[in-house]
Ligand code: HEC
Ligand code: HEC
Ligand code: HEC
């Protein structure tokens with residue numbers, strides 16, 4: 335006869351459940367893909383179940399049929415087209431249909447950006463924001479080929495869909511958070527960390543991995559000291575923790591391990607790093623430039639409910655485009671079908687747009 339009392343059984347069962355729930359391990363099978371020499375631990379660990387949940391969001395929509403030839407320039411027909419005026423009227427209309435599907439497929443259609451009684455009017459903020467978004471997309475494709483076309487010529491490139499995926503506001507954006515008060519409740523002052531958030535992949539690292547690196551001039555991303563003797567202990571420690579916070583975001587945003595870019599025998603050494611680390615280096619600078627030049631200044635155009643608690647505009651990070659994949663949409667070359675419109679403005683058009691008061 336068993337000598338266990340029911341209360342012991344309940345406790346035992348509770349313990350077993352707690353072990354399962356609190357365990358950091360993921361249930362097998364797990365896949366391992368080797369990416370470097372044997373014995374160097376260069377490889378990626380994938381959970382096939384995570385990959386399966388991601389597959390749907392990373393499918394690019396079919397491109398619209400090519401525009402017909404021989405139509406006049408849009409600017410000869412329409413009144414208020416400072417950015418897209420040089421496109422043929424057919425290509426212009428094709429882009430309008432495409433952006434409706436990329437950004438607002440389930441709302442009012444063209445009416446999401448337009449007063450349908452007067453398509454030339456700029457009264458809807460969504461149209462004003464879109465004009466700037468078109469310029470930003472052209473800028474990314476024309477200026478940051480080392481990142482968004484890193485697979486070669488023509489490379490993958492980006493369209494509105496890369497970030498928006500059929501949503502009015504992309505799923506992954508960030509805003510400034512209210513700084514924690516001097517007291518963090520019963521746990522004391524958390525000095526902006528020890529409060530697991532997605533931004534740093536649920537780690538206890540400093541919560542704001544974005545403001546220092548993805549805005550303004552950008553802080554240095556370094557852990558190794560540059561002087562023989564410590565010159566500012568607290569500064570170095572803080573910088574180290576913030577660097578790791580950013581790295582957690584980059585791994586999480588791309589769905590990869592650290593060894594996708596680094597050889598863990600020396601994280602700082604470029605000779606030992608993979609080519610992907612160079613692409614990522616450009617990516618960090620690209621994200622900073624699009625936030626500084628395009629997204630942050632849009633705060634003046636956005637309604638309050640679209641802004642963060644401190645009144646700033648939502649901004650981009652690695653996950654805005656990548657959404658958990660090592661390449662957005664697993665590297666589908668999405669720009670090729672829209673290169674005329676979004677591949678990069680010829681200088682004349684860009685200059686004209688600025689003269690006409692395109693927001694900057
Ligand atoms: C996501 C926002 C957005 C959506 C949705 C959208 N448009 Fe536009 N549309 C714009 C922007 C921005 C411009 C101005 C382009 C420029 O500055 O060169 C514009 C300009 C136009 C113009 C030129 C009007 C003029 O005389 O100046 C027409 C016509 C037009 N759109 C038609 C459409 C149609 C038709 C649809 C639906 C199939 C549509 N648009 C959906 C953003 C949008
Ligand atoms: C690099 C990522 C990225 C790309 C590419 C991009 N957007 Fe955005 N978009 C954002 C972010 C971030 C926001 C939220 C911040 C804001 O509204 O300014 C946004 C907001 C918007 C909004 C405002 C939505 C609302 O309801 O408040 C519109 C409209 C829009 N984008 C249109 C476009 C169009 C059209 C394109 C392609 C020409 C495009 N976007 C390309 C990142 C992107
Ligand atoms: C997608 C590529 C990528 C991934 C993934 C990545 N890193 Fe990095 N890492 C970089 C780049 C690029 C730099 C240099 C940034 C710069 O100088 O602007 C860097 C810098 C670092 C540094 C600073 C080295 C120095 O010179 O002091 C450390 C430490 C580091 N990474 C650790 C990690 C760890 C730990 C992980 C996993 C949690 C990780 N990285 C994931 C690309 C990556």
Ligand code: HEC
Pocket residue numbers: 474481482483484485486488489490491492496584588610611613614617618621650651652653654655656660661662665
């Ligand atoms: C504007 C959208 C966008 C943003 C934001 C973005 N990326 Fe990318 N990234 C891309 C595209 C598109 C590619 C694929 C380029 C190609 O294959 O031609 C890519 C490719 C890469 C690759 C190369 C992968 C490989 O296997 O070769 C790395 C690494 C990478 N991105 C890291 C980052 C990091 C880190 C960040 C944030 C600092 C970031 N990306 C932000 C669009 C973006």
